[in-house]
Amino acid sequence: MSVERALWERDAIGLASLVRNGEISAPELVDAAIARAEATRPDVNAIAEPLYEAARARAKTIDRDLPLAGVPFAIKDLGIATKGVPTHSGSRVPAFTADFNSVMTERYLAAGLVPIATSTSPEHGLRLMTESAAFGITRNPWNTAHTSGGSSGGAAALVAAGVVPVAHASDGGGSIRVPAACTGLVGLKTARGRVPLTPLVTESWYGLVVDHALARSVRDSALLLDLTHGPDPLSPYAALPPKGAFAAAAARDPGKLKLAVYRKSPLGLPISAETQTALDTAVALAREGGHTVEEIDLPYIDxxxxxxxxxxxxxxxxxxxxxxxxxxxxxxxxxxxxxxxxxxxxxxxxxxxxxxxxxxxxxxxxxxxxxxTAQYDAVLMPIIAHPPLACGAMxxxxxxxxxxxxxxxxxxxxxxxxxxxxxxxxxxxxWFTHWPAIQNVSGQPSIALPVHVTAAGLPLGIQAAGRPGDEETLLSLAAQMEKISGWLTRRAPLKAPA
Known part of the structure; x- marks a missing residue:
């Protein structure tokens, strides 16, 4: 198998295993990621700042025993500091260049990840489509006439295009989950206080914003959370501590769960038949896994x-x-x-x-x-009301x-x-995204699950929202549904390697 094929096909854990075992080297892997970034860049336009030379230098000295040694990575161009790297926040305002790393940046580096680029965002993360006057339109690798979502649309495009297997993302009103739903990825919106935003900020948008990642697999999302969670001395608050490792939760059977499904639009706006089909698919997968599912209403979410x-x-x-x-x-x-x-x-x-x-x-x-909703282990609900929109539709x-x-x-x-x-x-x-803000307000964790592909060949994911501080149940449920559905082997067709 070529290095490019491995990069396109495997998740972060799989790639790190190849590096650790000496089957490929970190410089080879990073070079392949840079080559694919440049090959797909005209198609998806997902890079704000290339970090190629720094990435090559880091790959040469990486300790291959680190958990994610040599794995190419992207950092969002918004809300996180990387020393010496301009942050544009998707805007034409002069960029901010930090002389320090955010705590999360340090934790990514300590895990062995190699940032090769910063990923595009709409201006200050305010749109749920990644389109800006500063950087133009970021496109969906499944169909470049359509959006990859936002605001972490650049991160989603790079993962879905096979440039990197996992990428940093943030979520203040669905900005991890919407891109995941549009591009067939796993997107975990963490519990409030699970990961720090310091020292760049103490909190963002009154605590609505959280950071984590977009990933190809549930196990990648879980392991990365193990490697990055926990407060630092500047954190204003912390989420409930997990009972064990998140990776262990993703690897175990969830048991028989009690789930709910919430279908209504809080805005009272139309919901597409494809979105309802995606939700029905998720319910069917959950029942196949042995879980009970009952319909609920949340009339006060209005x-x-x-x-x-x-x-x-x-x-x-x-x-x-x-x-x-x-x-x-x-x-x-x-x-x-x-x-x-x-x-x-x-x-x-x-x-x-x-x-x-x-x-x-x-x-x-x-x-x-x-x-x-405390009686339920998770509540299934939509993320996007319609299949991924055509670019410029909003x-x-x-x-x-x-x-x-x-x-x-x-x-x-x-x-x-x-x-x-x-x-x-x-x-x-x-009108495109009625539901994701609910968990940003409540602080609950929620995971986007890529359960459906539309008749037009576009992904359409739904979410499972959990109890406060309980990412473990969500990861266990998501991993089971991933296995039953077989979505882990799906890849966007854009420039698939031979």
Whole structure:
């Protein structure tokens, strides 16, 4: 088997085993990843910063006894610091270049991973399609006319294209799970406090954002979490400690679980037949695994809940724009995209008291959700309401573009205080992804499972949300469903090696 074929076919654990056993060398593996990155780059456009020379140098000196020695890796161009590497955050604002590594970067390096690039993100992670004025459109390796999702769409594209077997990602409103659902990958949104964001930030978006990865296999996701989880001295809080190793949880039979399935849209918007089919497939796989599944409703996860989530994000964006302006020494309003400006201005018109009340309402709903679903080991629900969209499908057009332009040019953002207008903006922003924000608010872990391929040949994943701090049950369930379904052998057809 060629090195390129092994890179395209095997997961991170499988590749590390080849390096450890001397069947291939770390420099050979990294060179193959760089070659494939360049070969697929025109097709998927998923790289923000190539790190090729640093990767080659690191591969030459890697300790091949490290758990993931020599495995090519990508780090998202958002929310994490890598010493000496510009971070653009998907924006035309001048890049930030750190003189330090984030704790997570250090843990990735200690695991033996070799970063070969930073992966593209929409501007500040605000869209669930990875398209930006700064970097253009990132495309889906399964069909390059379609999106790879967002905001970790660059990470997903690189993994699905066979460039790297696993990649760093982050999730503030579905940004790990949506790309996983679009590209046929495993995407674990970790429990709040499971991994640190320090020292770059203490928390992001009022604690909504978590970091982990997009991976080809459940076992890769589990092992990487073993190698990176746990607070550091600057962490403001920590998730409940696991009972054992996450890798061990992924390797064991889950036993007979009690599962629920939630089908409704919190926004009351249409859901495609393909999404319902994907959810039915997940339910069938769970029942084949010996689990009970019952239908539930969550009536309090509604439009008011989602509107409060949107207000929270807008407030965070407003603060972020202030910090970016202070960093570069001038207003960045002219550098950022129109939609980002509008969101930031919405955040500026909300008082501190309003945002405090919004957060308390969200926390109260989260407590109710956690309490009422505690009887279930996991709750199955959709991630995306439609199959992966065509690139550009969420760009505002016609009347929507006119309204957004007027809100921006005439500084009419205060009109968004009117609930119907805010609701209209919310629907345009979230009509593709109704559900993922629920777990960002509640802090619960949730794992994207690639259970379905549409009639058009595009992946369409669903998610299983777990109890607070219980990634172990999710990983055990996901590994069983992976085995039953056979999805582990699926690969995007883009430039498949001979």
């Amino acid at each position: 439009r008011d809940f989602m509107a409060d989530f949107c207000r929270t994000v807008a407030a965070a964006v407003a603060g972020m724009m202030r910090l970016e302006g202070a960093r570069v020494g001038r207003s960045v309003s002219g550098d950022i995209e129109r939609a980002t400006r509008v969101i930031g201005r919405l955040g500026e018109i909300a008082s501190a008291g309003e945002i405090y009340a919004v957060l308390q309402r969200l926390h109260a709903t989260s407590r109710r959700l956690i309490t009422e 760009d505002p057009k016609g009347a929507d573009e006119f309204i957004e332009s007027m809100l921006d040019r005439l500084h009419l953002t205060r009109l968004l205080r009117f609930k119907p207008l805010l609701g209209q903006l919310m629907d345009k922003s979230l």
